[in-house]
Amino acid sequence: MVVGVFGVAGEEACSFILEGDVVTMDVARPNAEAVAVREGRIVAVGATPEVRAAIGDDAPVVALGGASVLPGFIDAHHHYCFAAFNRRTPDLHHQPDTPMEALLSRIEEVAGGGSQGWVRCQGYDPGKLRDRRPPRLDELDEACPDRPLFLRAYSGHEACLNSAGFAAMGWSADTPDPDHGVIVRDRRGRLTGEIVEAACYLAEARSRDALLEATEDAWLAEAEDHGRELLAHGITRVGDPGVPPSFDTLYLRAAREARLPLTVHRMPVGSASMLAPRFDDAPTGSGPGIAPVGPAKLFLDGGERCAMCFSTSQVVRAAAATLRRAIGGAGLAAVRAASQRPRFRRGPDGLLHQGVLFWDQDALDCALQRAAERGFQVAQHAVGNEAVSMGLNAIERAEGALDRLPGRPRLEHVMFLDPPLVRRIADVGAIAVVQPFFIYDIGDGEAEVPPPKPIEVMPLRHMLDAGVILAGSSDYPVSHFDVLSAVKAAATRRTRLEKTLEPDQAISVEDALRAYTQGSALALGVANNVGTISTGKRADLVVLSQNPLKTAAERVDEIKVLRTYLAGKLAFSRS
Numbered sequence: 211m212v213v214g215v216f217g218v219a220g221e222e223a224c225s226f227i228l229e230g231d232v233v234t235m236d237v238a239r240p241n242a243e244a245v246a247v248r249e250g251r252i253v254a255v256g257a258t259p260e261v262r263a264a265i266g267d268d269a270p271v272v273a274l275g276g277a278s279v280l281p282g283f284i285d286a287h288h289h290y291c292f293a294a295f296n297r298r299t300p301d302l303h304h305q306p307d308t309p310m311e312a313l314l315s316r317i318e319e320v321a322g323g324g325s326q327g328w329v330r331c332q333g334y335d336p337g338k339l340r341d342r343r344p345p346r347l348d349e350l351d352e353a354c355p356d357r358p359l360f361l362r363a364y365s366g367h368e369a370c371l372n373s374a375g376f377a378a379m380g381w382s383a384d385t386p387d388p389d390h391g392v393i394v395r396d397r398r399g400r401l402t403g404e405i406v407e408a409a410c411y412l413a414e415a416r417s418r419d420a421l422l423e424a425t426e427d428a429w430l431a432e433a434e435d436h437g438r439e440l441l442a443h444g445i446t447r448v449g450d451p452g453v454p455p456s457f458d459t460l461y462l463r464a465a466r467e468a469r470l471p472l473t474v475h476r477m478p479v480g481s482a483s484m485l486a487p488r489f490d491d492a493p494t495g496s497g498p499g500i501a502p503v504g505p506a507k508l509f510l511d512g513g514e515r516c517a518m519c520f521s522t523s524q525v526v527r528a529a530a531a532t533l534r535r536a537i538g539g540a541g542l543a544a545v546r547a548a549s550q551r552p553r554f555r556r557g558p559d560g561l562l563h564q565g566v567l568f569w570d571q572d573a574l575d576c577a578l579q580r581a582a583e584r585g586f587q588v589a590q591h592a593v594g595n596e597a598v599s600m601g602l603n604a605i606e607r608a609e610g611a612l613d614r615l616p617g618r619p620r621l622e623h624v625m626f627l628d629p630p631l632v633r634r635i636a637d638v639g640a641i642a643v644v645q646p647f648f649i650y651d652i653g654d655g656e657a658e659v660p661p662p663k664p665i666e667v668m669p670l671r672h673m674l675d676a677g678v679i680l681a682g683s684s685d686y687p688v689s690h691f692d693v694l695s696a697v698k699a700a701a702t703r704r705t706r707l708e709k710t711l712e713p714d715q716a717i718s719v720e721d722a723l724r725a726y727t728q729g730s731a732l733a734l735g736v737a738n739n740v741g742t743i744s745t746g747k748r749a750d751l752v753v754l755s756q757n758p759l760k761t762a763a764e765r766v767d768e769i770k771v772l773r774t775y776l777a778g779k780l781a782f783s784r785s
């Protein structure tokens with residue numbers, strides 16, 4: 211591992227030169243020997259003599275040795291407000307094949323740690339538990355008998371309540387399902403404990419508000435710590451894709467008290483349920499520079515229950531393929547995993563539909579028009595092919611009204627696409643906000659039960675080839691925020707269990723890094739200011755222990771972040 215040699219501690223000066231391997235992400239000049247910074251801005255990039263001439267001989271020079279400097283990383287979709295909130299609530303992320311008893315005893319431990327009020331924990335994954343199911347109501351009641359329990363799955367879209375939790379929500383077996391949500395019941399009509407989508411969001415908001423009231427100061431402290439952790443990973447800016455009004459208030463307080471270590475774009479959602487969009491406040495780009503209003507978020511489909519549609523023959527061929535894999539060695543696990551997928555419904559269009567859609571097309575078209583009139587860039591959460599298609603219809607029907615906004619329309623996740631959908635994303639000029647670390651994190655499930663062809667899982671290669679702009683993101687806390695690990699996943703398509711998920715969809719390390727710099731800057735409407743090392747831009751920079759473009763893709767995640775600069779100021783330095 212090469213470690214940079216820093217000759218002069220020049221960073222405290224208002225102007226200095228970084229000299230070393232400069233990877234600009236600017237296609238006009240991809241590489242350089244030096245970059246000059248003055249009063250927070252990049253004033254020259256190029257060969258050492260020209261950079262020195264531009265800034266003057268008295269500017270101190272910081273020699274990077276074998277290290278390289280890149281534009282600061284930008285995570286376009288990172289649930290920062292919930293990440294800070296969750297630092298005070300236990301995380302139950304677990305390894306594949308964890309037995310149910312292990313999860314339940316963790317819950318018991320957590321529930322015993324306090325005396326009253328809601329118990330909240332998150333991060334478990336029913337698909338990764340050995341039993342391949344969420345815990346049952348009777349199991350949850352035994353682990354947490356007295357206090358209301360809200361147990362949120364890793365995706366954030368589904369959760370479980372215990373009996374005290376249902377009572378706190380005022381829900382019983384007779385309560386009708388909320389719009390766009392399910393309070394799951396068994397065949398005999400009894401509660402199972404599971405709550406899905408809108409039901410999950412309602413319980414999330416209720417338990418959060420109860421806890422947040424007492425912990426506003428704690429949230430501010432955690433938001434500071436979380437920001438410092440991101441800076442240590444070279445992340446200089448994030449988009450928070452789901453900020454309810456109570457967190458807006460806290461962000462504004464953090465901004466006033468100068469307690470946000472990096473810029474967070476607040477992407478508004480409604481208060482009682484995050485599924486409702488919020489266009490009533492100030493538009494995208496307004497607000498304090500450290501916490502501006504981001505694009506408005508609209509949820510089009512579910513998470514685990516994302517909206518997919520297929521022809522009958524596609525489904526029959528996929529089922530036959532699963533059976534072949536089972537016989538060919540994948541065993542019954544593959545069949546069992548396939549049977550856990552949401553059921554199909556035949557629609558009036560003759561196609562088979564799966565998952566939940568939260569909008570009908572006309573209402574969504576109106577919502578996008580309204581967003582455009584009020585000056586909001588839009589970010590549509592669309593995981594499944596049916597949701598992506600609906601989002602694209604709405605963008606097409608807005609007929610250019612969205613073009614005047616600060617950033618292009620965004621599509622979040624776009625996990626399951628066929629080639630015509632990829633083409634359409636390129637044609638409307640939407641930005642695909644993708645999470646390459648999902649390939650590692652949850653790719654094994656997709657490898658075990660692939661979607662019916664010609665649908666592909668996160669087809670990064672096809673999107674780039676079609677001319678789609680990719681923006682990199684983590685969806686943290688859904689999966690980890692380490693950018694270099696995500697870049698490795700995008701370039702190798704390697705999963706947690708060492709499988710390779712659709713290897714022909716791999717992209718280069720350079721293209722993946724472009725997604726986490728220039729692409730994310732475009733997704734947040736700030737590409738004129740950040741995202742490349744170019745003259746005139748803000749000096750948000752990351753110094754890496756070696757040049758990732760000269761490192762094998764398999765080893766990119768071993769590179770260390772040595773320094774992070776925000777507007778020319780040293781914000782992190784590895785000791």
Ligand SMILES: [Zn+2]
Nearest residue numbers: 287289451685
């Ligand atoms: Zn998300």
